[in-house]
Amino acid sequence: MSLDEPGARYLAGLLERATGQQLAENRSWRIDAALGPIIRDRGLDGVTGLVARLVEGHDPALQAEVIDQLLNHETFFFRDAPVFRQVDVAALHALHGARAGSRRLRIWSAGCSTGQEVYSLAMIFAEAEGRWAGWTIDLIGTDVSPSCIRRAEQGVYSSFEIQRGLPVTQMIRWFDPDRDDWRVKREIGRRARFSVHNILDPAPSGPFDLVFCRNVLLYLTPERRRQAFQRIAAALAPDGFLVLGAGETVTGHTDAFAADPDARGLFRPAAGAARMRAA
Template sequence: MEASEASHQIIADLLEARTGQHLTESRRWRVNSALAGIFRQHGISNVDQLVCLLADPGSDALAQEVVEALLNNETYFFRDKPTFDQLPGEILPELAQRRRDVKRLSIWSAGCSTGQEVYSLAMLFAEQAERWQGWTIDIIGTDVSHRAIATARGGLYSQFEVQRGLGVTQMLRHFDETPRGWQVRGEVQDMVRFAQGNLLTAPHPSRLPFDLVLCRNVLLYFDRQVRHEAFERLSRAVMPDGFLMLGAGETVVGQTDRFVPTQRRASFFELAPAPVPAMARRIA
């Protein structure tokens, strides 16, 4: 194995160890471009030199920089809108019916990146304020990236970012234009909270299971075994009558036996019925 190839493997192993993400051969082309900023900042010429620095004691901060640079934080408001539109159209009304006695909904966005998905959820509730009056709506977003969570908490987006997925009316209703960018308004920002955490290793972000869990375009970066572990953790995070929302094109079929597709709803899944014990089947 050539030195550069070995160095790329070390970088891939670092990413997988800290995030669970598998850097496939088809994605390794982006390593040099993703790390270009780190090369410039630290006066590094190539991946081989970077790996040498990572081998030194006290290089944990540099290792975290590398991981942060390699993470794909691609996201935008109301991403995959036809799928997202099912939330106010079908999923949230159904959950409202199921929780009408307690008037509380708990939602987790796992792998929330820089926060657009979480704020999109909050906007849905803000735009139906009368419908949800008297309800407690708890929305939490988590991501493995410290940098992404810091951006999410700040709620400040550039002109380019705020235009991705939002119409002019939504921009003006939920954001204030400032010299630094577009700031999420307080009434929306107050509805959400963020925490840094790894889906695979971090403690559960809430003491209670969630009515709705969004884990979109995260699992596709895991290999099959890690994806199986992720589904196991997600199955413990969803209420028995709650929903799991995956990204467009993602599925549980052939991936896990913990979830099953919902009827006529793309990208939404429910917990699979508990298996009937063999003795009960024989008695039946």
């Protein structure tokens, strides 16, 4: 369905009002693909019938379900593996020294979808147990989608979902069989907490040492993107790190962050980066 059609425009406006995210033309395929099951389950007359029911305004549960399904939930374990390697060898290495006194790290995955990013980070810490012995590692995952957060909290994934990013050896090491699926082991899951949250709202209680916000900002208007950067900046420690998606940058969107000259793909709070360069 094209966004030029009235029904599609209504759905795009509904999504943007509720979440701040835009349904761009290159994502309009989600209307048919994502809403088809809802239309069939409700016995509605296509997208036209669905929009008519939404316009009536008598079914808030339907509206919430539609908004949830229009969101992009794409994720997998260790998505963009070089990013995780860079985080491990650069960001976590620096933070290990900087936080040696408190021996605590707080990491926020904003737009965590169904939790694979958070559990990927948990595996990094678990596989370097000696290095992080005695440390308190808090992993907080948030997403605007309630259904995604429910799945993240359950920590149960199909073999296909796991093997998109993990070899079988890691699947067996960090997951237990759960009927036809696999559940994250307690030693991984105990580090993670999840909650429903919109990146445009005030951030969870900080400060955070590391923030992942990947492939979220590209769906926002420039004005809302600046607002999101402000939220992140307010929650990040002055010497912390920000990780964005491969197609995202701070350039032209915010003065609150600067690229880390020593770690490609990582960003630092601008004021803190200036102090470190002057030191």
